[in-house]
Amino acid sequence: MDLTFATISEIADAVKTKKISAKEVTAHFQKRIDSLDGKLNSFTSKNENAVKEADMLDARIAKGEDVGVLAGVPFGIKEMFCTKGQRTTAGSKILENFVPPYDATAVARLKNAGVIVLGKLNQDEFAMGSSNETSFHGPVRNPWDLERVPGGSSGGSAAAQAARLVAGTLGTDTGGSIRQPASFCGIVGVKPTYGRVSRYGIIAYASSLDQAGPMVSTVKDAALTLEVISGFDAQDGTTSQKKVPQWSQNLSTNMKGLKVGLVKEYMSAAGLDSDVQKTVENAVAELKKMGAEIVEVSVPLTEYAVPVYYLVAASEASSNLSRYDGVKYGFRAEFKNLSAVDLAEFYSQTRGQGFGAEVKRRIMLGTYCLSSGYYDAYYTKAGQVRRLIMEEYLSAFKQCDVILSPVTTAPAFKIGERISDPLAMYLNDIFTTSTNLAGLPGMSVPFGMSKGGLPIGVQLTAAHFEEQKMLNVAFALEGVSSVKGKNPHVI
């Protein structure tokens, strides 16, 4: 087995059957991180206890214990997830030294299934960004082209996975933060239905939109990881009590009779790159060959998705981020004489110095939307349009099983190319935000290559809790993907 390219299930099987020890697997990937991450900047901190933890796992296996379905699989975890005893910064100076006393539920579930966490992964500050350029830890580079962004906000997860510095990663997705970097880096990224994965211990950005999910190399690995992290959690009242299906056991490439929807408004979107368009067309052709039926659906309100998304997300963020006050944890501005400081000034200086530019911009935007006189025109109105957008999607899913679309208008762009124009960066999220607004499951699966040699993903979306349908289509497309067998040059 070539460990570098082994799938999650191959590693777990080999560790469980003692063909290889968890310690050897850990050492292999640690070595890769040490030799390659200097080029990528995907890791923000490493777990110094990883080898010890792998040793303990091996000892349990030697005693005949069942250590879980992800036995000895090395993972990297996005900085948004709290990890007990391991620094968790959300990519922000304001949490520079924050060491959580507990694990996020998704992380705890991975660990209970035998995962060895190798470290934390870089991201845009508080997950606000689509390029990983807003991180306090500096930008991450795309392993396919070091001059380009890996996407964001889960840019570290995507880059580390694409370069095989780990066997699996976790990301979070509020408006496309799993799917867009997955597409830019040629990996599989899944944002499940809102409520599938507990948000407990995930640093909050926009609570009604945030979901966690796997960013891995294969569709089967994604299904398997999602099974482990999904399910009701009493610590998050928005988690669903629905039973978690065995997606990985039920993957099927049989597309006969399956209805694949194409959103009319998406394919005529302004600025759609020809390579991206061709990739979607090729996916359509392949699915037709496999017996799927292609139907056109319409989501006329799609042009309002980005405005609604930014109004809702910024409003929720301005409220969520009010907790960073320099009192209980995190950065505090320096004051010569604390007892002489006005409290409002104390908060204001701490937050002004602790947050980066994009985060401040969104706090300002959200505070404005929620302020007296503007609340109804922005926040309430956005909530109303949001409901209408969801209803349009639900009626589209009466005509089809899954929706196939681009993930982004173009492949990975250059570092620095868009950072100076926030609105242009926001408009980049046109295909991904409505999935979060409507709470639908969505994913990106690598399918095409650009003329310049960059991977391009296609997006699949399904109705609430219908992850299996979208995973199946992704599984079928994966088999005929042009990205198959191709690797980034940093590997």
Next chain:
Amino acid sequence: MIDKKTIEHIAKLARLHVTEAEAQEYSVQLDKALGHFEKISKVNTAGIEPMITPTEIETYWREDVVKQEFTSEEMTSNAPAKSGNLFQVPPVV
């Protein structure tokens, strides 16, 4: 129009110190973004209930029991300044 005065008012509400340069920059950027976002006013939403969360939340019961999962040392371990197990802050009264 998001002028500098509006930015200063919003920054005060958000307890967020912004410099002169930032106020200038945000006023231009927010004005542009909101100018674009305002197009949602064109959508007819008469009688539509605003959506707060995307999926049905199923309520559940839990036992009303006291749990002590963390020690006070753990809960104050990240404090920027403390005295014993108390957070140190400026005078609030």
